[in-house]
Amino acid sequence: MRIVLVGPPGAGKGTQAAFLAKNLSIPHISTGDLFRANISQGTELGLKAKSYMDAGELVPDEVTIGMAKDRMEHPDAVNGFLLDGFPRNVSQAEALDVMLRAGNMKLDAVLDLEVPEDEVVKRIAGRRLCRNNDKHVFHVTYTPPKTEGVCDVCGGELYQRGDDSEETVRRRLEVYHTQTEPIIDYYKAQGLVVTISALGKVDEVTGRAMAALRGEQAA
Template identity: 45%
Template sequence: MRIILLGPPGAGKGTQSTRIVERFGIPQLSTGDMLRAAVAAGTPVGLQAKSIMESGGLVPDEVVVGIVADRVEEADARKGFILDGFPRTVAQAKALDAMLAEKGLALDAVIEFKVDEDALVGRIAKRAAETAARGEPVRKDDTPEVFKTRLEAYRSQTAPLSDYYAETGLLRPVDGMAPIEDVTRELDGLLRGLQPVSA
């Protein structure tokens, strides 16, 4: 089962991907984690990424896709994987499709968390207030100002993926504003309905 979780920051993707990992036994592939691991392992792509990152540049799409390509070859990803935070742009989505096709693989579904953005800002503000009330440090990206900037970046760069994947027939919307347990149940039914991927 190879899936992408799509949705703005704060939509609940992290919470649900943790549950999918537990129930279906497939890894969540975070591009940030993969980049750090590739750099630490000194792989050819990792070394390329390291020199770009050290010079303060953004790692180009082909390097990120190369890192994803290496990662999906690992034993734990043979049964499938969850991509969260990648692809971020239509160009990355096309590069991902091409890379998977080269390996004889394909995505099974792109799950989009549909949310009300104003309610999301409220949700983040509440989370920040609760964290502060417990005397814990508030994440820098949990302030309403920073969060709104992240939302704008999502709208301009990543939201077009919704149309891209709708055209492929892979897009499956879920109600990201529903209670967490309801979202989990909806996802569970949706994922169990997908054809199992042969290992």
């Protein structure tokens, strides 16, 4: 299957992408991983991306599209892939369509993870990380530490990242609504969108997603 995963920040796209890709035996292709890999390997596209990022500028669509195209041509993606973070806007979605048509391929589904805006803010703004190890993650509501402000694992101080503040989260949501959400309508016109609720436990959402994708295949 060839799937695009969309949803607002805080919808759990990265977590669901990993589970879905494993269940479907297809590679999970995320924009973040593409950027990191190309920059660390010093590819031409990676160097271009780094020059924009170092200057505090947005990486142009053509650079992101080039990275995605290169990754989708790897042998492990011949029978399908799950795209996470790409396409990010309508122009990238149009470019993806051109790429797929050139390879006599098509998307099977666009999985839209739906989460109420207030829940997104609650999920992200409530997150706390350990200063000693940022892999020790807690949440003031869902997974609170035994002692407020103290990491259960190593006793380090817990803190809120600057980009996890409510103000920043709401700005990120505005960007999502303006730039990325329009691709849902773009793909709805092609009859590809399957919308599911991303509320609940991780395995519940994964089960919901798999059932929705099976329905998409049957259709």
